């Protein structure tokens with residue numbers, strides 16, 4: 001496939017709802033977009049894909065008036081974009097629903113919907129009852145089933161996104177950008193989101209959809225634009241572009257074998273090349289965190305990568321977090337390399353040799369104002385200078401090794417982490433966890449927001465870590481992550497319900513995560529199946545759709 005921009009194949013009979021051309025944007029020495037373009041027709045669902053750092057978020061910031069391009073033209077329905085800073089005018093053209101909320105969590109749905117326009121005339125006092133009923137009417141208009149008097153903080157991610165979409169439409173926008181909207185949704189939530197988007201599309205609303213899950217692009221979108229290294233590479237009809245061709249456009253390399261790593265061996269002993277016996281690096285025995293998970297018993301041996309699968313609220317994330325010292329429980333036993341570990345004590349977990357990739361890099365992972373070097377070396381400051389000092393030169397060298405090791409796209413080690421693209425920030429978090437060369441790496445949804453090539457790279461890196469005589473526990477509901485593990489332990493409603501050796505099928509694992517019972521021949525353990533409808537754990541996930549990219553391997 002040529003690296004050159006190709007003309008749009010699909011004819012556009014209507015005036016595009018948004019059209020950008022010749023867009024260039026630099027941040028200091030970094031050129032984030034170079035002569036880039038995009039065009040979205042009314043009622044179209046258009047995908048924008050590209051590797052981490054390709055320039056997607058930068059385009060979004062320009063299309064929403066958050067930043068100004070250095071060069072280029074931007075029109076909405078044939079008219080020039082509003083003046084920079086005229087927020088109200090921009091709002092009537094376009095809105096972006098981000099992974100992270102742009103509404104105010106402590107305010108109610110009604111207050112958020114009418115923020116800064118609570119009263120029809122500005123000097124009139126706010127009439128709360130009227131506000132609530134206006135909000136209810138607005139939500140009903142877009143079939144959003146949410147109580148306007150509820151605080152945003154109490155909504156699910158899915159409900160919050162629907163409220164944000166309704167808010168955008170109420171400002172008159174007919175073009176909505178969705179930046180990785182499915183990253184925090186379970187598959188049922190994704191289905192409902194897609195149903196809503198299709199419904200709105202039928203009414204003429206256009207979407208620009210950004211996702212690293214290529215299967216979603218095929219499921220939802222009619223056209224796709226690919227950016228690579230700040231440039232427009234192609235725009236094509238989704239139906240005409242195969243998966244391999246799409247990946248090739250994103251990476252600039254032809255797709256040889258399978259794009260994502262798969263575990264081939266079910267026998268951890270055979271993967272232990274350290275020469276040591278495959279003793280347990282992690283042992284959980286009847287570990288219980290009341291209300292979250294119960295009687296979890298599992299072992300991770302030296303040389304192994306073990307998956308801990310489970311849907312939202314299955315308890316798998318809390319098990320991983322407990323191993324990393326985030327939750328305190330006195331019920332059951334937790335041991336790392338044979339030694340009992342006090343729970344709820346993060347320094348103790350670190351000292352015991354646990355490296356941790358948290359679920360939310362924004363909340364738990366990074367200090368965004370600090371440099372890549374400082375963030376990446378936060379766990380190893382003791383190695384950066386004598387007597388508790390930190391030598392900048394040693395920090396830089398150490399960090400540069402990690403940047404090279406994990407292929408982190410950054411101008412240099414001194415760049416603030418906040419200036420990196422989302423996927424590259426995630427790689428810094430992984431780099432930091434690996435920096436201590438932990439006996440056990442616990443990684444929660446580690447490839448979230450990471451592009452397909454980097455995903456392959458990170459999963460390979462975890463395997464390498466295990467093969468060097470250590471071990472990894474990958475806590476995830478992403479089938480690609482789990483497929484790379486030697487074996488997978490599945491949880492449902494807070495309990496372990498099955499164990500799968502490599503070679504499981506998507507259907508089998510999904511069924512276990514859905515609480516349908518583990519039917520795999522290799523299932524070695526099946527305990528405490530809970531189908532009690534009164535169970536307090538919520539049962540929301542279906543990972544079938546999450547096969548996504550892997551479905552094309």
Ligand SMILES: Nc1ncnc2c1ncn2[C@@H]1O[C@H](COP(=O)(O)OP(=O)(O)OP(=O)(O)O)[C@@H](O)[C@H]1O
Nearest residue numbers: 027032052053054055056057058419420421422423
């Ligand atoms: N405010 C900023 N300051 C400095 N550099 C920036 C800034 N914002 C973006 N960049 C740089 O611009 C490039 C493009 O980043 P962008 O966030 O647009 O990528 P992306 O395609 O959205 O990636 P991802 O999939 O990881 O989110 C990156 O090299 C990034 O480091």
